[in-house]
Amino acid sequence: MPREWDPGLLVLDDVPADDWRDVVVHLNGRPLPLRLEVVGGAVRIAAHWERASSGAWRLEVLRKDGAPWSSVIRIPPAKLGDAALAAMVDDLESGLPASIAVALDRLGAFGGIDWRPPRRVTLAQELEHVRRALVGDGGRRGLIDVLNEVARDPHKVLADVHPWVRAEKARRPSPAHLPQAFAKAGNLTRDGRPMSVVDGRVESTFDVYENRLLRSFADSVDVRLRRLRRWLRLAPVVAGDVEAELAALAAALRKARWAARFLDEVGSLRRAPTDLTMVLLRKPAYRAALEGFLAFRRSAAIRATVPALDAPMSDVPTLYEAWGTLTLVEALLEAAADEDFRVVSQRLCSGVEGEPAVVLPPEVPAVRLEHVDGRVVVLTPQRRFPRGACSDLHSVSFEQIPDATLEVRWPGRRALFLFDPKYKLWGDGSGTAGDGRPKKEDIDKMHAYRDAIRDRDGGRPVRFAAILYPGPEAWFGSDVAALPALPGGDGLRKRLRELLREIISADGGCWSAHDVRGEWS
Known part of the structure; x- marks a missing residue:
């Protein structure tokens, strides 16, 4: 099993060396060049294993005369x-996410809006929310019971559909679509008649508001249940009965969802679940779904929309x-509050139609802060300097795209x-957390940012460039640094807050890394 960042040799023991022309090896979909190596005194087919980061790596071996073989290699951090x-x-x-939402609220980002940032949710609270949604409480039925009942008599309606069919098979051609039939390229016979037309038909469908509501409820609970199980697996101490309970709830939800598999034909909810219909009023199961969904949404904790959270060990x-980046955002908002800034625009908090979420919008300002004395601060993730x-603001060499x-x-x-933020570092695989060294290419990139980015007059506006990485602090001159960033404490947030307060202060135009380097060293 290769270690993180360690090179290696991948040897195919079960494939004869003479068959090397008939073998293809893919790593995460990318073909690897093969060669013959003497391993253990015998000639073997081998491939070079490049330095790889932690995560999941899918290895596939394809042979012309045999079944394909695949395996997932997991490299721990x-x-x-x-x-x-x-x-x-x-x-x-x-x-x-909760800290950022609270900080935005403190800086006036939600002025005039009846919205309160959700508080941070504990494991016990999240477990109770998911349990109530699935099995209900004293006065409300749970999602599992609702899905099983609705599956026996799901609501459906007759809807008009307009498929293209051969003209001779049309039952009720749609007059409104006849011009399209004549205008469609290659659709006319020699005597000018359309070969296919839009037919007017009626079909039963489950894709209605009530079923979309039910599917959105089921999908939301499923996402939070899976997230909770991942969260608990990473927790230091978790009682065995809690894991068993969650496994049982997940199995019951899968069984109920399979019974209600008509929901596979249903689209997503297109608006907030606030409308009351006759179906919701007359059918107890659908009414229970609405009540449960609304209660579940009120209990939703604000989240970060990071797809990699679905499989934390994979990326x-x-x-x-x-x-x-989010720690940097949190520190900036805290520093801005200390300096009496206010938020004039932000794209960090969203999720009006779904669960509240914190996002990092690429290439556009995530937050803009202003001060009464004319100072302006703008944070942009993945900003492009063409x-x-x-x-x-542009680059005199190649396009530059800093993370923040x-x-x-x-x-x-x-x-x-x-x-x-750079997880990459250069150190031996046997080291411990925080003892690595920054990679030369990452520090060179900071120098490139500093020297290549120019303003319209040719000036160099970059005053400071730093990587955040899980290693010790290192400075490369007065304006390029590698700053320690190890999860599990508030050291990074405190240091960034001190640095950012100095940067955005009234005399920050004269800021120099020399002023704060001594405090950080």
Whole structure:
């Protein structure tokens, strides 16, 4: 089993060396070049295993004369211990999203809106929310019971459909669509008659508002149940009866969902579940679904929309980069509150039609903060600096895309501060968390940001560029640094908050890394 960042040799023991021309090896869909190597005194087919990050790597071996073989190789993170990985997932699941929402509210982002940021939810609270949604409580039925009852008599309606059919098979051609039949290329016979027309038919369908509501309820509960089970697996201590209960609930939900498999034909809910229909009023099961869904939505904790959270061990670097960026956002909002800024626009909190969520919108400002004295702070994830002087801020070499760009404007001047969370580090696989070294290519990238990004007059607006990584602090001059970022504590948040307060302060236009480096070293 290869270690994180360690090179290796992949040997095909069961394939004769003479068959090397008939073998293809794929790693995560990418073909690997094969060669013959002497291994253990015998000639074997081998492939070079490149340095790989933690995660899941799918290996496939395809042979012309045999069945394909595949396996998933899982590489655990070498520089994040179990506690740090659990802390990172916990922060992304609820800690950071809740803190960011509260900070936005404190800075006036939701002024005039009747909305309160959800509080952080504990494991016990989330377990109770999911349990009530699935099995109900004293006065409300659970989703499992509702699905089983609705499956016996689901609501359906007759809907008009307009398929294209051969003209001779049309039952009731639609007059409104006849012009399309004549205008459709290659659809006319020699005597000018359409070969196919739009027919008007009526079919029964389950795709109605009430069933969409039920499916959205089932999907939302399923997502939170799976998230809770992953969360508990990463928790340090979990009672065995809790895991057994969740497994039983998951099995019961799968069985009920299979019984109500008509929901596979139903689309997603297109609006908030607030409308009352005669079906919801007259059918107790559907009415119970509405009541349960509304109660479940009210209990929803704010989340971070990071797809990698669905499989935390499969993409640790992506999770780490999201965690680092959200920690930067949290620290910025805290520093802005200390300096009496206010939010004038934000795209961090969304989810009006679904569960509340914190997102990191790429290439557009995530939050804009202003001060009464004219200072402006804009944070943009994945901001692009195109090559060439066609735009105000650009690159004189290749296109540059930092993970997080902080643009600070004072009256008459501005500056850029760039941050790149990087899980990658260079160290031996036997090391412990936090003892690695930053990779040369990542530090070179920070120098490239600093030197390549220019303004319209050719000036260099980048005042500071740093990577956030799970290793010790290192400085490369006065304006490039590698800052320690290890999940499981608030050290990174505190340090970023101090640094950002200095950056966005009234005299921050004269900011220098020398002013804070001593405090950090």
